[in-house]
Amino acid sequence: MEISTGILLVGLGVAAIGLPLVTSLGVAFLVAYAFGAAGIVHLFRGIETHGFSSTALQAFVGVLYLVIAVAIVRHPLWSVASLALAVSATLVAEGVVGLAASFAIADTSGSFWLLLTAIVTLTLGFLAWDASILSSPVVVSALVGVNLMANGAGRVIAALDARRVSPA
DSSP states (O other): OHHHHHHHHHHHHHHHHHOHHHHHHHHHHHHHHHHHHHHHHHHHHHHHSOSHHHHHHHHHHHHHHHHHHHHHHHOHHHHHHHHHHHHHHHHHHHHHHHHHHHHHTTTSTTHHHHHHHHHHHHHHHHHHHHHHHHHHHHHHHHHHHHHHHHHHHHHHHHHHHHHHHSOO
């Protein structure tokens, strides 16, 4: 069962990369529905809370989440572009922090690998930033597709390894 699940995830990952617009719109709508559900939960939570300030805060957050959900549904490509830029900015920030950390521990044995990882992360961040300006659906679908393929490959490898180790 694990092997078939892994193969299915790898196939879905390939499909996600092959269909960037469908994948990125699917991600956008999934995020919109998550914001909508969170907005409804906050509104109900506001009814349960005691005191005007906590009720008002819960209601404000709930309405804000619902407005974001509606905005994403009405303008899904805008949300895909925003998501791609946010991911690339996160990668750049992670790379900068990794560079600083590698120089901070320059005398230890792991500093080279930390430096190498930081350089790769920073490079990916700049590449994603550049690509997200031109084609944000491709960036989002590539991230989703690679994630699905990595998870699927990991499941297949773990299942095959478990078969090899366990007695027949």
